[in-house]
Amino acid sequence: MAILTILIPVSLFLGAVGLVAFLWAMRTHQFDDLQGDAHRILLTDYDEKPAPKEK
Amino acid sequence: MALTDDHVQLAACPACVVVSPSDRVAAIRAQAARIMLSLPGAEGAGAISAVEGALRAFPGVRSARVNLSLRRVTVEAEPHLVAADLIPVLAAVGQEAHELDPGLLSSTETDRQGRALLMRIGVAFFSMMNIMLLSVAVWSGAEDATRDLFHFISGVIALPTVAFCGQPFFRSAWASLRQGRLGMDVPISLALILASSISVYETLHSGEKAYFDAAVMLSFFLLLGRWLDHRSRALARSAAEELAALEVPRAIVLDGAKEVVLPIAEVAVGDLVLVRPGGRMPVDGVVTAGTSEIDRGLLTGESLPVFAGPGTVVSAGEVNLTGPLTVQVTAAGRESSLHRMADLVAVAESAKTRYTTLADRASRLYSPLVHLLSFSAFAFWMWKTGGDIRYAINISAAVLIITCPCALGLAVPAVITAASGKLFRKGVLIKNGTALERLAEVDTVVFDKTGTLTMGAPEPLGLEALPAEALPVLGALARASAHPLAQALAARLPTTPLDDLREVPGYGVEGRLNGALVRLGRAEWVGAEALALTATYLSLNGQTHAVAFTDHIRPGAEAAIAGLRAQGIAVRLVSGDTEAAVAAFAARIGIADWVAGALPAEKAALVQGLGAEGHKVLMVGDGLNDTGALAAAHVSISPAQALDAARVASDIVLLGRDLSAIADAVFIARQAARRMVQNFGISAAYNVVAVPLALVGAATPLAAALAMSLSSISVSLNALRLRPWRS
Incomplete structure (x- = not known):
């Protein structure tokens, strides 16, 4: 049962990483145009820089 | 409250310098840095790269980003660029674009x-x-x-x-x-x-x-x-905001001899505004120069144009038909009759929120x-x-x-969510949260005629009854005018050479056939007896002929009526138009229950009366004269082409031209x-x-x-x- 003292913090940490990633993605407006993103992946002429964010 | 405050401020500021219209334009150009365009036709990855590529290549554009879910592009540009500069750029890559007023898109909250x-x-x-x-x-x-x-x-x-x-x-x-x-x-x-x-x-x-x-x-x-x-x-x-933001209302203001295009919000009382034929009155005012005919259909529902000359009082929303008019502004923006109407509607709206939902x-x-x-x-x-x-x-x-x-x-x-998503794909936009539930309870539908069941595009009647030699003369006269009735005739008739052809704005067109005067236009000017129908009159060889018109039925109107009846809903027609015009139309489309010549207040009273009898009324209308009825009905629908005030008053907006979606909407709501x-x-x-x-x-x-x-x-x-x- 001693393994639990490692496993539980690890699982909580990984979950928290997921949560932070979700909050970051939301704050940087990444869910604003899901339809457009689905199509953008097909573009070949897209520049390397991330696109300017919409306010 | 805000209205009176503005008033006080205006009056209490005699020292304020009146800024000339040209300077006001310069001020707008200096601050326009973010431009929003609506792209109704954008579809797929090709559209994204075409639009963004074309805009980024245009000098002065800093960045452009397409939002495909909203069908919209946001452009960050140098201050001197305005939307009108960018629309041709997009047209060149095959994208239809319309300017959006970013001020009306308050989606941030x-x-x-x-x-x-x-x-x-x-x-x-x-x-x-x-x-x-x-x-x-x-x-x-x-x-x-x-x-x-x-x-x-x-x-x-x-x-x-x-x-x-x-x-x-x-x-x-x-x-x-x-x-x-x-x-x-x-x-x-x-x-x-x-x-x-x-x-x-x-x-x-x-x-x-x-x-x-x-x-x-x-x-x-x-x-x-x-x-x-x-x-x-x-x-x-x-x-819904996008629909409103699409109409960036502008007016042509005369600055001395110069014509300056200004947003309505910038037009001041006392300015002289030029309204070209085919244009809509942007403000309330008094005609100071020019003669023309004006179409008050959207405000009153009547389909007969009215004469306008110096001294005629015009209201925002009326359409100028034949000659250019110069109008001195008596009220603009929030003060204009269009806006006051919208404010009234807002009051009626709040009454509707008291509806008790199922939840x-x-x-x-x-x-x-x-x-x-x-x-x-x-x-x-x-x-x-x-x-x-x-x-x-x-x-x-x-x-x-x-x-x-x-x-x-x-x-x-x-x-x-499931139902409004389904309806949105059919071009039906649910504006109000409880509208779907109210729509499900409907047992009576009241339609407006002009602009709702009809397209507002005239169609001549009984041309074959006219003498054969009159037709080419009619065609030739009609070609000289931009009036909608004349255009409808010109498209259908042959022409013949006439001399001295000229348009007399507000009255009609005249010319000479082998030296004899021929006229096409208003009854009193031509010397004919006026019919009760929408008509134009021809004088030829000392005789007068009347050409009557009817309106095109909107596509899907018959299907919508049949579909509603199949679901056990009674269909009625109420119009501000003349009895003869409404009777003919009602017979054509198969509605037995109709009312003609209804004033705006009578329309609202009719809808309220039905409501008092225990009917749940769905009102479908597009004009300013319908707004009272739209607000009074249990639930209301207006087409996207309707006047802003009517769209604001209704719970549901039809995005397409087709009316048959109404029957679908009721079915899905139930x-x-x-x-x-x-x-x-x-x-x-x-x-x-x-x-x-x-x-x-x-x-x-x-x-x-x-x-x-x-x-x-x-x-x-x-x-x-x-x-x-x-x-």
Whole structure:
């Protein structure tokens, strides 16, 4: 049962990483145009820089 | 209030320098840095790269970003660029573009609310997953110290989560308690608080049952319902705002001899405004120069044009038909009759929000019942166990959690999201949250004629009855004018050479055929007797001929009427037009029940009268004269081409030109209302099984979790079962 003292913090940490990633993605407006993103992946002429964010 | 304040400010500022229109344009150019364009035709990856590529290559554009979900592009540009510079650039790559007024797209506020909800959902989901992990271990038999440790960790995760995620519920529960009502959020908040505090107590005393998982799961599912609700509202609102923002209203202001294009908001009282033939009056005013005919159809519903010359008072929204008019502004922007009408509508709107929705009725029944059940369980077990408070509170908390309105919270939003999504794809935009439910109850439809059932495009009648030699003369005269009636004739008739052809704005067209004067135009000018119908008159060889017109029927109008009748709905027609015109049209489209010559107030009174007889009226109209009736009806629909004020007054907007979507909308609304009732039934059924278990003290946290998730999932699946209508 001693393994639990490692496993539980690890699982909580990984979950928290997921949560932070979700909050970051939301704050940087990444869910604003899901339809457009689905199509953008097909573009070949897209520049390397991330696109300017919409306010 | 704001109106009077502005007034006072204007009057109290005699020293204010009047800025010339050209300077006002310069001021606008200097600040225009962010341009928004609507791209109705944008589809797929090709459109994104074409639009962004073309715009980025244009000098002065700093960046361009397409939002495909909203069909919109946002351009950051050098200050000197305006939208009109960019529209041809997009036309060159095959994209239709329209300017949007960014000031009217106030989506940031709703956006922030949506994001806050989404963040709470994210947090609740994270906690739910982690707590569930620990709870599964407890359910499958963890004991003693392990169970206590797991409960303890769950509590450390759950308490901050409930405190953060429960805020929307706590706040609205508090608000409804202060008003002395028992809203749906009161039992929710009570369940959250009671479940958390009991679990803390049990954890500290090594108890067997902790409901941390239930508390967090409850907030997750309820937040999901809230978010769905918010999203369908926000989508409808942004689409409605876009319709309004599409009409960036502009006026041509005369600055000395120069013509300057200004947004309406910049036009001041006393300015001289030029209105070209075919243009809509942007302001209220008095004609100072020019003669013409004006179409007051959108304001009054009459299809006969009216003469306008110096001294004629014109109102915003009227259409100038034949000659250019110079109008001195008496009221602009918020003061104009168009806007005052919209303000009246806003008052009527607020009356409609008092409609009691299905969800309201359910919660009114449900909240007291839940409290009563929970309290009587507490009282019973106190008596039965001889005062064991801990056991009694445990039972009453279990009752609250099991009856939790998870499924109830999802029952309505899930159906509304599914139904409004389906209708949006058909070009029907639901603007108001309760409109779908009200539409389902409709038993009578009242249609407006001009612009709603008809396209507002005239079609000549009985041309073959005219003498053969008159037709080419008619055609030749008609070609000299831009008047809609003349255009309709010109498109259908041959021509012949005439001398001295000239248009007399406001009266008609004249010319000479072999030296004899021929005229086409208004009855009194031509010397003919006026008909009651929309008509134009020809004088030829000392004789006069009348050419009557009728209106094109809007596509899908017949299908819509047939579809509505098939669903058992009575169809009526009410119009501001003349009796003869309405009678002919009603016979053509097959409506027996019609009223002609109705003034705006009479239309509203007719709709109210039907309502007073117990009918649920759906009003379909497009003009300013319909706004009263639209606001008075149980539910109302207007086409996208309607006047702004009419669209504001209606609950539903048809985005396409086709009317047949109305029958679909009623069908889907009725189906949606059935699904909502079924969903309430489903969640009630789960309660019927689970509540007795909770009352006798046999409910485990596992049973609570199962009941909650199963009922939420089945309610959502049921919402997706909406089918389109096949006639």
